[in-house]
Amino acid sequence: MRSLHHPGREQLDLPAVLYALSDPTRLEIVRRLAGDGELACGTFGLPATKATLSHHFKVLREAGIIQTRVEGVHRYNSLRKQDLDARFPGLLKAVLKASGPR
Amino acid sequence: MRSLHHPGREQLDLPAVLYALSDPTRLEIVRRLAGDGELACGTFGLPATKATLSHHFKVLREAGIIQTRVEGVHRYNSLRKQDLDARFPGLLKAVLKASGPR
DNA sequence: CCAATTGTTTGATTGTCGTCAAACAATAGA
DNA sequence: TCTATTGTTTGACGACAATCAAACAATTGG
Numbered sequence: 001m002r003s004l005h006h007p008g009r010e011q012l013d014l015p016a017v018l019y020a021l022s023d024p025t026r027l028e029i030v031r032r033l034a035g036d037g038e039l040a041c042g043t044f045g046l047p048a049t050k051a052t053l054s055h056h057f058k059v060l061r062e063a064g065i066i067q068t069r070v071e072g073v074h075r076y077n078s079l080r081k082q083d084l085d086a087r088f089p090g091l092l093k094a095v096l097k098a099s100g101p102r
Numbered sequence: 103m104r105s106l107h108h109p110g111r112e113q114l115d116l117p118a119v120l121y122a123l124s125d126p127t128r129l130e131i132v133r134r135l136a137g138d139g140e141l142a143c144g145t146f147g148l149p150a151t152k153a154t155l156s157h158h159f160k161v162l163r164e165a166g167i168i169q170t171r172v173e174g175v176h177r178y179n180s181l182r183k184q185d186l187d188a189r190f191p192g193l194l195k196a197v198l199k200a201s202g203p204r
Numbered sequence: 205c206c207a208a209t210t211g212t213t214t215g216a217t218t219g220t221c222g223t224c225a226a227a228c229a230a231t232a233g234a
Numbered sequence: 235t236c237t238a239t240t241g242t243t244t245g246a247c248g249a250c251a252a253t254c255a256a257a258c259a260a261t262t263g264g
Contacts, residue, residue: 014200015124022121023252041211052253054212059251073210073261088200090192098116098190125222143241154223156242161221175231175240 004061004068009083012064017088020063026056027099030079033066034096038078106163106170106177111185114166119190122165128158129201132181135168136198140180 021027025046033039041057042050057077060066064083069076084092123129127148135141143159144152159179162168166185171178186194 014197015126015129018120018197019124022117022124024117025252027117042209048252049254050211051213051255055252058212070260075211088196090196091200094190094192094196095116095120098193127222144239150222151224152241153225153243157222160242172230177241 004070006061006067007064009064009087012083012087014088016063017065017084017091020059020065021095023056023059025053026060027095029056029060029077030065031096031099033077033079034092038069038076040074040076042074106172108163108169109166111166111189114185114189116190118165119167119186119193122161122167123197125158125161127154128162129197131158131162131179132167133198133201135179135181136183136194140171140178142176142178144176 021030025048028046029044032044041053044053046053048056057066057068057075060077061068064080066077067080069078079092081092123132127150130148131146134146143155146155148155150158159168159170159177162179163170166182168179169182171180181194183194
């Protein structure tokens with residue numbers, strides 16, 4: 001399998017980040033990660049096939065919003081809070097707050 | 103001409119707002135409005151035809167990010183700062199800050 | 205080694221987006 | 235009234251996005 005691509009902190013692009021967050025499914029993924037820290041792809045229970053979810057994770061990953069750690073047969077995803085906050089201060093917090101209380 | 107559509111404050115939708123802001127041209131429009139207050143459509147000097155710009159203004163307007171006031175032959179656009187801040191506290195500020203200094 | 209599990213990739217389909225030229229609408233001024 | 239001026243709308247085109255099924259890859263357990 002091709003290795004997972006994670007852009008560096010300096011490469012984070014605001015339009016790309018906003019675009020990635022503009023999809024309801026991806027926004028929901030981000031909200032859950034914000035609450036739970038680290039989650040495997042299969043544990044989200046969202047109404048989409050695994051192929052579709054894999055696509056959404058890829059969009060979030062390539063925008064630099066999440067990072068994916070491989071452990072055995074699982075992929076554990078987590079928010080890149082520090083990188084996002086360093087590059088776009090207050091943005092993630094505002095988006096999470098705006099997306100409603102958990 | 104059909105009257106200009108402006109959604110109410112309560113109807114502002116986060117994904118739609120994030121999507122509208124995810125285009126570089128639209129982001130630039132928002133940045134200029136944030137600095138200059140109120141601007142006619144033709145005064146932006148952006149590299150696009152008037153048809154394309156009209157489209158971008160429409161997307162911003164229908165997402166509730168700007169409001170357009172008709173005066174004579176001009177359309178004056180301004181940011182809906184108060185509505186955005188009421189609905190999504192801190193979001194506009196974070197986006198503007200993240201989009202770089204003017 | 206074999207089968208089950210987890211997730212990615214590919215190929216196809218369907219729909220939307222950004223862009224432009226051209227036609228249109230509305231207003232202001234001569 | 236005629237003519238600029240300003241902006242919107244329409245129609246078209248190419249590019250891209252969301253979705254799924256099916257095939258594939260990688261690991262774990264028996």
